[in-house]
């Protein structure tokens with residue numbers, strides 16, 4: 001079953017569902033998939049002339065492909081009568097699913113959702129994994145809108161429902177928390193039992209309202225009547241009463257969220273037949289769940305893709321797919337440990353691993369562990385080596401010989417693959433900017449939701465993608481089929497091309513000296529003046545170029561760059577129509593104040609001027625000239641002005657410039673504590689004795705200064721960073737490479753992480769203190785700060 005053409009692996013066995021989503025249409029990929037060998041398609045429209053174009057294909061036409069996919073999964077589910085756990089809630093779904101899996105794994109064969117496949121598409125794909133060997137299924141159900149849960153319930157048909165904690169996620173689509181809770185509880189309707197925390201008033205109220213017929217397994221820290229009464233939590237030691245018997249277990253976590261999730265897991269596990277003894281034995285062995293696929297620069301030209309998510313064949317497949325989508329022309333190497341898989345013999349398991357790896361372009365295989373070594377002949381890759389453990393590998397030529405390779409590291413936790421990563425990683429400045437590529441996509445989709453499906457999208461990745469790093473952002477956007485990428489200068493475009501970006505690229509500030517570069521690298525310049533136009537035409541003629549696409553900028557009120565729509569149009573048209581070197585591909589203008597209602601009247605005036613000028617230009621040509629004016633704020637505020645195309649900038653990076661709200665956090669600037677000092681009240685801190693103290697203090701030094709982009713005006717307690725979640729003010733003047741922070745009341749030690757801005761501290765807090773806009777803070781992070789990318 002395939003819904004994303006980029007993930008194709010076994011064409012002969014694939015049934016492709018051409019899904020239509022808000023942002024894309026799977027029907028577009030039929031030709032590509034057919035050429036790659038796919039023959040079975042489920043579609044809403046059969047392609048024209050299919051008998052001649054696709055003679056060997058079968059098309060099954062259905063009114064709605066997503067519904068068909070869901071019905072098929074539902075039927076598949078009907079084949080099994082097993083305990084199936086359905087998990088929903090705002091936070092902790094994946095954690096509960098994974099820990100439950102870890103708890104049950106020693107005794108049962110389990111199928112579970114890979115990663116967080118919990119959507120309308122992810123759930124059917126997950127349920128499809130159920131097979132004859134399965135003894136328990138564990139699936140997540142995530143919703144973002146009213147009415148979605150029913151479809152998921154019909155597919156999962158859980159016998160045990162689990163509600164994890166309730167939070168603010170997706171609240172924008174619901175009138176109240178209660179409405180959202182009721183929607184989530186839809187999952188529980190026909191279950192035999194339901195696990196939830198009754199300490200939450202909203203949850204308790206909703207459950208009373210729904211008139212639930214099954215067994216209510218509530219857990220509580222205060223209600224002694226609860227099915228699972230948590231008598232005490234002392235650090236990570238939990239004492240509970242279940243079926244009138246008091247027992248306890250330890251967990252290897254101390255934060256509140258993990259404790260709650262562990263308790264939920266314990267209640268579900270007991271209901272599924274584990275004994276308190278099993279729990280006491282297995283709970284302390286729970287492992288943290290790493291959802292991230294990290295991409296890091298390695299030594300000797302290597303790129304490391306690190307996936308420490310549980311090691312099983314489904315997650316291996318996803319990681320291989322992720323690697324396969326990357327453009328770099330490098331040898332592809334898989335370093336894999338023994339896998340813990342329920343249900344398959346080692347022979348079958350490693351034969352499957354080999355088949356997947358070959359299909360996904362792996363040309364070098366390094367296996368670590370006794371089991372893999374014993375199955376070495378199952379790996380059908382010529383360049384293969386096997387080692388008993390990580391230490392043997394690190395001491396071998398195979399390790400020192402890694403060069404210019406893209407390396408996927410996938411090791412089960414006991415094998416300690418972090419040692420490999422640590423040795424291979426390029427040692428970097430301890431300050432990093434962490435960039436969440438999923439968040440970029442979520443922000444893109446947020447803005448796409450205001451746009452008609454046919455409206456094109458330009459993504460602004462100028463200024464190194466607002467500081468986030470243009471190459472990786474461009475790759476992600478190209479994957480999501482945006483129509484244009486826009487950068488400021490030609491060199492930025494060249495960097496993208498060299499990194500394998502093939503999307504259309506627009507240059508917003510083309511330099512007169514760089515026309516040749518633009519022709520060589522297929523970059524399309526903006527044209528804003530007659531002088532620029534003439535020079536460009538001249539350069540194109542010299543190269544014998546005709547029909548080079550350009551983008552005409554009109555000045556409708558910014559008075560920065562652009563042709564005057566009232567004065568210049570006749571002459572512009574005259575010059576454009578009397579040459580063949582360039583052709584206008586698009587015409588656009590830029591709002592001066594779409595982010596504020598105060599300028600609505602002026603925006604209207606700008607739009608009028610633009611309409612007049614752009615229509616005049618279009619009238620002079622027979623081909624369609626794309627018209628665009630909306631930027632991020634405009635897309636949201638003036639969706640009726642989206643015209644043919646919109647230009648998304650700041651919004652992509654997670655900030656709504658209309659109200660400074662954070663959408664999905666993309667960039668997190670992080671560092672670590674280098675050293676701590678006890679400083680008596682009588683002393684001062686930093687240059688010029690600026691850091692005066694009002695009490696004996698603990699001061700921490702962090703390796704980030706104004707040369708990294710930490711603005712000096714944040715110092716002297718004007719702003720703060722976060723240490724272990726608590727606010728630590730900057731004391732004294734911020735230095736060039738180091739800043740000092742007050743951690744007197746914060747439990748912390750050297751080596752602890754510090755967040756400068758990001759996930760928990762919005763960048764807008766800093767820009768507000770600096771009386772500037774978030775754009776300036778983001779683009780000010782200097783190049784020496786390493787960018788690290790990840791994807792959930």
Ligand SMILES: *Cc1c(COP(=O)(O)O)cnc(C)c1O
Pocket residue numbers: 460508589590630631632633647648649650651657
């Ligand atoms: C930077 C830029 C944008 C994007 O603006 P945001 O406010 O970041 O969305 C759009 N158009 C032009 C011409 C730009 O220079």
